[in-house]
Amino acid sequence: MIEIPGNVFPRRLDILLPMAKKAQGMFIEDENGRQYMDASGGAVVVNAGHGRKSIAKAIYDQILSHDYIHPTMFTTRPVEMLATRLAQKAPDDINRFYFFSGGSEANEAAIKLARQIHVENGNETKYRLIGRWKSYHGLTLGSLGAMGRTSFKTYFTPLLKENLHIPAPYCYRCAFGLTYPSCKLQCAMALDEMIENAGPETISAFIAETVPGATIAACFPPKEYLKAIAQICDHHNVLLILDEVMCGLGRTGEFFACNHFDVVPDIVTLGKGLAGGVMALSAFGVKETHFNVIKENSGVFMHGGTFSHHSVAAAAGLALIDILDQEKLVQRVKIKGERLGELLKKHLLPLAQVGDVRGKGFMWGIEIVKDKKTRMPFKRSLKIVEGIWESLFEKGYITYKSSGLAGVNGDALVIAPPFIIEDEQIQRLVMAIKSTMVEFFN
Template sequence: MTTTANVQAEPSVSFSPLQAAGRDHLWMHFSRMAPFQQRPMRIIDHADGVNLFDDRGQRILDGLSGLFVVQVGHGRDELAEAAAKQAKKLAYFPAWGIATEPVIELADRLAAAAPGSLNRVFFTSGGGEAVETAWKVAKQYFKLTGKPMKHKVISRTAAYHGTTQGALAITGLPAMKQAFEPLTPGGFRAANTDFFRAPEHGDDLVAFGLWAANRIEEAILQEGPDTVAAVVLEPVQNSGGCFVPPPGYFQRVREICDKYDVLLVSDEVICAFGRHGTTFACEKFGYEPDIITCAKGMSSGYGPIGAMIANERIMEPFLQGTNFFPHGYTFGGHPVSAAVSLVNLDIFEREGLNQRVLDNEAAFGSTLSKLLDLPIVGDVRGDGYFWGIELVKDKASKQSFDAAEREFLIKQYLPGALMDNGLYCRPDDRVNPVIQLAPPLISGQAEFDEIEQIVRATLQDVQALL
């Protein structure tokens, strides 16, 4: 077997010095590295608004906001200036028993925006760390309140919650875990809200939602309520392609969590900060969690930052005597990222981006739904500026593609073809094959139309090859 390390670039392929350096030294995330030994990697050189520009000079519409991150668009001078101003004043200081001004101000701003009594903000460097923090604080909270056996977490099948050992244990994607097992013990799964492939009540969305919520109660009872600390759910599940909660779903989950004294964690790493037209998506879907995890859009990607936001009930035992939370991160609450996030939130308010999403989400959905006339498109689903297009082999039966077809479609063809045609988005097959779309919140009908046209042309081309 030839190893990646022994594969040499083909003599006929020309690598620039920068591309050669990337080939020889850069280990990219979630990426097969072998192909880059034989062909140059694409390099994004600069960006402006909703557009990316690569090292070949091609304009590419950013249909994924980088990675569900760049809410206010690329190239915002005031965000770059905010970072420079704070870095010049105070570039770094840890949030370990001593505070900085932007970190306090951002915590105050987030607490004011969060629902109910979610007033306590613990900063992290990103989303996976926020989920890791939520599980750790849930475990310790119950130890401090006399229920030390409560340590398990219920999440949903196929859900993604991060890559650290704890967050990965909460993640419901077996293939992502195999290389790293054994994982942190305590993660268990219940059904998700994929209505397109509903195993029960496929003709009644409300009944299906109640059925799915009741599977969470079933999981709690199966594990024992005295051992379950938290239920961790995304408002709209990312992995699998935008599973939207049915009406009444989260209200029933809230009832279940209250019944068994289980914390409800709303994992809003993707969904917060306008992706669904509200600062926190739980507000849109009508439930109040005990903890919110968030990151990505908080700074629109102009600085790495995340947070766990807990309610006063959870904070109360940590305010007693010598109790403390023995957990933290070097870059959690970085003052530069916090300063940038404050200006980012100013842009949201000044430009009315939440309302813009609410005003335009129906148009985005209806534009994408035009693709349902293609034989390869089985379902178009989503909410706000977060949509998924599920691809099928047979529309009538909802038959999906086999392993070889998925390999070609999702791993080999679509990523490059969509980029070559001028659209950056996310082909994914962690469940069934989907194309995910989440453009910057400054996008409008012109961008929706361009997305639809590029996806249509690309799918028409690939249909002929399958």
């Protein structure tokens, strides 16, 4: 039993964490002077690097101008400008943005918005939500109910509304035992079957991560998958909510990840890197047509929040987008991400315990297996990924853990560095992962 000093209820109760002292660029330094390369941007959050002076100045200036302004009493220029900048980059007709503090809030609100849109359109029987297994949408009760990661839900199942789920587009472990492309996208066709069996008149929305993130480690879906999903949703008058809290804002080499698939969702959610991790900021974007339905009927979205539409957080978001644009960081991710992926595949796929390396841009997953031929995972009780992660952390490299990919078992690392990582740092990171895995399994 570890004695936990102080009065903080920490995120981890099993170890004593080092005390961070400074963070700059790609690195975090603890109070003992040890440096760590932040190769996951924390929880896939830090996209423009640590210690950005322009974001700090934007926050400082905004606080001195006006800080907390209640959004039912005033609008503010930073909020208006951030919504406009996002609309300029969003897929066609995603023109209205609503701001929150975290991704869980954004997804919770999106689920509520979808229901209200149907009610305003006279479709009051549409209330049920479909999600995917092996998904993550947040830890508020609504978003927790939508997610398909069982371990997060077990304690709280009696509190949750029961939702429907279909298999994820997880080709490495296809739920149907099929192989792409001969599978004919059975994982997408499962949505049509679910809607038909549950009753199309009862289904409000389908929520999915555009690119599944931590739960199945950056598993980029087949090119045609989301197009098929969108067509099924349109056919049944089911709203499509795409969760880009982790994969959006350039992480995959496109500002909106859905642009890879030429799909425009009804609602898209953003978070994590929307303010570069400096401030808590998230959002949903919704099609203008749906916004008008709310405006022209009840005239109010039945939602709110003390810290929604926060001017200081919005100022940080604007400064972050300025950095992405001025330094062409999203284009950089597209180019450097190819190099990162090539090196990961070259050096890690030959290892006996690496079953798959997948991803795009600066969002890559390394799936670790006991038997490469059968894809048999390690038992979760062995905590394989935790051991590898800790070894890398001791060497000064921060990655992100993924577990429970194969039922309750399975292990993977997620690599998602800030967009400013240099070629030499990419090379050093990949070689550190390789050497650590070789040492760990020998």
